[in-house]
Amino acid sequence: MTLPHINNSDRAAARGPESLAIHAGQQSDPTTGDVIPALHLSSTYVQDGIGNFRGGFEYGRSGNPTRTALERQLAAIERGAHAFSFSSGLAAEDALLRAVLRPGDEVLLGSDVYGGTFRLISRVLGPWGVNVRIVDFGNLAAVAAAIEARPPQVVWLETPSNPLLNISDILGVAALGRAAGAVVVVDNTFASPALQQPLVLGADVVVHSVTKYLGGHSDVVGGALVLNDDALAEKVRFLQFAVGAISGPHDAWLTTRGIKTLSVRMRRHSESALTLAEHLAAHPKVDRVFYPGLRDHPGHEVAARQMSAFGGVVSIALDTAANARRFAESTRLFTLAESLGGVESLVGYPDAMTHASVRGTELAVPPEVVRLSVGLETIEDLLDDVDQTLAGL
Ligand SMILES: *Cc1c(COP(=O)(O)O)cnc(C)c1O
Numbered sequence: 001m002t003l004p005h006i007n008n009s010d011r012a013a014a015r016g017p018e019s020l021a022i023h024a025g026q027q028s029d030p031t032t033g034d035v036i037p038a039l040h041l042s043s044t045y046v047q048d049g050i051g052n053f054r055g056g057f058e059y060g061r062s063g064n065p066t067r068t069a070l071e072r073q074l075a076a077i078e079r080g081a082h083a084f085s086f087s088s089g090l091a092a093e094d095a096l097l098r099a100v101l102r103p104g105d106e107v108l109l110g111s112d113v114y115g116g117t118f119r120l121i122s123r124v125l126g127p128w129g130v131n132v133r134i135v136d137f138g139n140l141a142a143v144a145a146a147i148e149a150r151p152p153q154v155v156w157l158e159t160p161s162n163p164l165l166n167i168s169d170i171l172g173v174a175a176l177g178r179a180a181g182a183v184v185v186v187d188n189t190f191a192s193p194a195l196q197q198p199l200v201l202g203a204d205v206v207v208h209s210v211t212k213y214l215g216g217h218s219d220v221v222g223g224a225l226v227l228n229d230d231a232l233a234e235k236v237r238f239l240q241f242a243v244g245a246i247s248g249p250h251d252a253w254l255t256t257r258g259i260k261t262l263s264v265r266m267r268r269h270s271e272s273a274l275t276l277a278e279h280l281a282a283h284p285k286v287d288r289v290f291y292p293g294l295r296d297h298p299g300h301e302v303a304a305r306q307m308s309a310f311g312g313v314v315s316i317a318l319d320t321a322a323n324a325r326r327f328a329e330s331t332r333l334f335t336l337a338e339s340l341g342g343v344e345s346l347v348g349y350p351d352a353m354t355h356a357s358v359r360g361t362e363l364a365v366p367p368e369v370v371r372l373s374v375g376l377e378t379i380e381d382l383l384d385d386v387d388q389t390l391a392g393l
Contacts, residue, residue: 017077017194018263025072026256039253040065062241066249070256071224074214077193077259078206080226082233084240085252089189089209090116091245092223096205097121098243099235100154100183103129108152108177110137110168111362112161114187114209115355118363134362137168138299144176151180158187160303162340163315163350163371165190165290167299170306174202183232189213189341194266196307199228212341213312216258216265220251265343265376269312272382273374277314279383285390287368290315312374313340315350321367323393325349328370330392333377333385340373345382347372 014023028034043060047053057063067085074083086092097120101107107121111134121132135146137157147155155177159168170186177184185205186198192213198206208214210222225236240246247255270293277291292303293310303310318324327347328336334347338354348354350365358364374382 020076024076025069070252078226085247086223089223105153106131107154115358170201218342270309288317345375
């Protein structure tokens with residue numbers, strides 16, 4: 001099976017990251033001159049004789065031109081050879097893990113990864129014989145020791161992590177993992193390729209929840225994998241086709257549209273988040289601010305080396321769990337909701353929301369923590385909102 005290509009003439013002048021985000025995979029239809037590639041809804045494609053496909057398209061699960069346009073755009077912005085689009089971030093993670101792992105294999109997992117990733121590995125793949133070991137990826141010596149003690153098949157890190165914004169040194173971890181023969185996976189959801197490109201730093205695979213910054217407008221649930229190795233790409237392509245957790249055409253089209261403004265959005269998200277983080281760090285009612293852009297963040301130097309800005313998520317710790325809950329329920333511009341990465345600001349209480357599934361495990365989030373996804377509203381309004389909320393505690 002070959003990947004259908006409809007876009008053989010991406011604009012050759014598009015080389016920089018912003019240009020690639022706008023043009024890669026986005027060829028206009030020669031019959032209409034559409035500047036924006038069409039949304040292809042057809043579930044099946046005419047064959048000019050049995051098995052004689054036009055452009056390689058046969059059936060919507062195996063290929064769709066709108067999805068292909070997105071996959072080419074994703075590969076270009078992550079600087080990878082192959083990209084695959086899925087119906088959710090977790091569907092992408094599942095396809096990758098099943099492509100790589102066999103019963104008895106092990107995943108070495110960061111101690112602060114997205115709760116759903118831990119749930120997938122421990123509760124879905126666990127019964128099929130996959131093991132998981134947790135390590136603090138912020139500590140390279142601990143990672144080296146864990147890998148030496150027993151080489152894992154997969155090394156899985158998330159940086160910045162969700163929700164505590166811990167930073168792992170991608171270059172360092174990737175070198176250790178690859179030397180041990182592991183597949184090194186980076187969940188790049190929080191940074192997005194506009195700020196950080198893990199494949200360039202030596203990772204084997206990048207995972208995304210495109211639901212977050214890539215989609216960027218809280219109107220799509222989707223996931224993606226980007227990687228370079230041809231043999232691994234064939235395994236993932238087979239599972240995408242044979243299991244079928246593909247993104248639908250509407251979702252693929254919306255994601256493509258979101259990605260075109262990724263760079264300007266990430267710059268502004270990062271600017272506003274830094275302003276808010278500095279403001280909160282100086283506030284007497286806030287015990288701690290978790291944001292890698294702050295100089296006293298333990299991962300600041302590594303983050304400054306591997307990211308071009310620090311992203312749009314800021315977490316804070318208040319004095320008590322009760323005040324953290326009250327804060328999350330009292331903001332007026334920050335909307336209380338799951339998810340992050342959209343143009344609108346959101347507030348979440350991880351312990352009982354996004355990370356409820358890891359309560360009581362090594363990955364549990366302290367109950368005093370509140371997570372803020374800093375949107376693109378006027379910064380003064382966001383500062384006023386948190387000030388008024390803190391004043392009411
Ligand atoms: C949301 C999220 C996921 C899961 O993605 P879905 O699209 O919700 O399936 C994975 N990793 C991170 C870091 C996330 O924030």
